[in-house]
Amino acid sequence: xxxxxFIKNMGALGLVSTVSSLPAIxxxxxxxxxxxxxxxxxxxxxxxxxxxxGGCTAAISAxxxxxxxxxxxxxxxxxxxxxxxxxxxxxxxxxxxKIIYRGLAEKIFIESxxxxxxxxxxxLDWVSINPEYLMTVYDQMVTEAGVKVLFFSRLASVKMKAxxxxxxxxxxxxxxxxxxxxxxYIDATGDGDLAAWAGATFKKGDENGVVQSSTLCFSxxxxxxxxYVNGPTLHGGNANxxxxxxxxxxxxxxxxxxxxxxxxxxxxxxxxxxxxxNMDSTDPWAVSEAMIKGRNIAxxxxxxxxxxxxxxxxxxxxxxxxxxxxxxxSRRIEGDYIFTVDDWLQRRTFEDEIGRNSYYLDVHKAxxxxxxxxxxxSHGIPYRCLTPKGLKNVLTAxxxxxxxxxxxxxxRVMPPCLVTGEAAGMAxxxxxxxxxxxxxxxxxxxxxxxxxxxxxYFL
Ligand SMILES: Cc1cc2nc3c(=O)[nH]c(=O)nc-3n(C[C@H](O)[C@H](O)[C@H](O)COP(=O)(O)OP(=O)(O)OC[C@H]3O[C@@H](n4cnc5c(N)ncnc54)[C@H](O)[C@@H]3O)c2cc1C
Numbered sequence: 538x539x540x541x542x543f544i545k546n547m548g549a550l551g552l553v554s555t556v557s558s559l560p561a562i563x564x565x566x567x568x569x570x571x572x573x574x575x576x577x578x579x580x581x582x583x584x585x586x587x588x589x590x591g592g593c594t595a596a597i598s599a600x601x602x603x604x605x606x607x608x609x610x611x612x613x614x615x616x617x618x619x620x621x622x623x624x625x626x627x628x629x630x631x632x633x634x635k636i637i638y639r640g641l642a643e644k645i646f647i648e649s650x651x652x653x654x655x656x657x658x659x660x661l662d663w664v665s666i667n668p669e670y671l672m673t674v675y676d677q678m679v680t681e682a683g684v685k686v687l688f689f690s691r692l693a694s695v696k697m698k699a700x701x702x703x704x705x706x707x708x709x710x711x712x713x714x715x716x717x718x719x720x721x722y723i724d725a726t727g728d729g730d731l732a733a734w735a736g737a738t739f740k741k742g743d744e745n746g747v748v749q750s751s752t753l754c755f756s757x758x759x760x761x762x763x764x765y766v767n768g769p770t771l772h773g774g775n776a777n778x779x780x781x782x783x784x785x786x787x788x789x790x791x792x793x794x795x796x797x798x799x800x801x802x803x804x805x806x807x808x809x810x811x812x813x814x815n816m817d818s819t820d821p822w823a824v825s826e827a828m829i830k831g832r833n834i835a836x837x838x839x840x841x842x843x844x845x846x847x848x849x850x851x852x853x854x855x856x857x858x859x860x861x862x863x864x865x866x867s868r869r870i871e872g873d874y875i876f877t878v879d880d881w882l883q884r885r886t887f888e889d890e891i892g893r894n895s896y897y898l899d900v901h902k903a904x905x906x907x908x909x910x911x912x913x914x915s916h917g918i919p920y921r922c923l924t925p926k927g928l929k930n931v932l933t934a935x936x937x938x939x940x941x942x943x944x945x946x947x948x949r950v951m952p953p954c955l956v957t958g959e960a961a962g963m964a965x966x967x968x969x970x971x972x973x974x975x976x977x978x979x980x981x982x983x984x985x986x987x988x989x990x991x992x993x994y995f996l
Pocket of ligand 1: 588590609617624725730809861862865937
């Protein structure tokens, strides 16, 4: 029965020509699939695609609310940009006065700090990340919540049962293609693959489609920790950083003065440095070129530091570059509400807010000026930014939520992504219980009550 359903679905996708022509190897329209791939995995309540910060908290909270939850991730570890992408630090968890990303976000943050013993216990802002440690934090929290995880599996296609309702996700992995069915789906792919392929409207970049620059992060080992800690601040924000001399010299043509760096463990410094301009992360050819360029950029930064800071970096080498390209900007799925830069500037509060955010307008484009809040200021994040217009049983979490391009510069970072994930996971299970899987019709007062019970912070 399951096999027949799958074949019907694949037929609708144009992948299977006839049922009768399916012996050991399936004859498809010009393609062959191994027999083992012909199956439907049914019976899930919630499927989350993408195991970054947004996807992990979405899966944990859906499972905690009682949903039978599957988390599908294209790579072999959880954490997305913060682990596989090797981002070296958490953006601030405080509004300058108190921690404002609470609930699961705070729990993950506190656990992750155990992996960076050199950080001060009470530090809340720009805390460094040990990616291998953080992966295990996510592994543990996700599995303890009862989430089933499927690694090395990519969303390849979306099957609809009506214009507004997703029926199944077609996943590609070592079993070939498998259709996974749930009642509610959460898009935490960062790029909004699921919602876009289900037909949601989206924006990418500015009015000309230009996106913020990408960065391939990397780490150096065998750094002299004493000289690193006691030497000049290397960050490009320091006018006296040697990075400026390196850029000016013209000897390292691929580098620029974007040079964030953190000690992540003994003698290991991790970098978020350099820019790959206007790279479209939904174009695999562009991503492939950018990975090659990113590795060359990392080599040039190493050479520059060896030349200019030999006591610190003379014996250093690149121990790792990201296995995921650091993509800042991609599809923003249009929700019932689009959070705008005006909302950000007005520090707006919303009746349906599910969390708060205080991160600055951090847009990585030439000439863009950052704007910061004062201490203690923040804005609300409306639930309606997580509900894609025109899709009944889909939510978004993480950086693909509904914002304009400039406000996105603030909401795209990991602490708010953790917060939107927790709300999306909870809302998914509430939609199953309350509104026939319709994420637009849940009782938002109840969602906010449950989030408060889990210690989330909002007004
Ligand atoms: C260079 C750079 C520097 C940054 N610096 C900081 C910083 O210092 N501090 C900070 O807090 N934030 C920082 N950010 C922002 C932050 O890391 C990301 O925006 C955040 O991780 C987004 O979370 P997410 O869960 O939405 O998606 P991601 O972290 O992008 O995770 C998405 C996950 O989905 C998976 N996936 C994608 N497509 C598919 C598919 N089709 N099928 C299956 N799986 C899929 C990916 O493999 C990935 O694991 C930075 C971002 C970049 C790019």
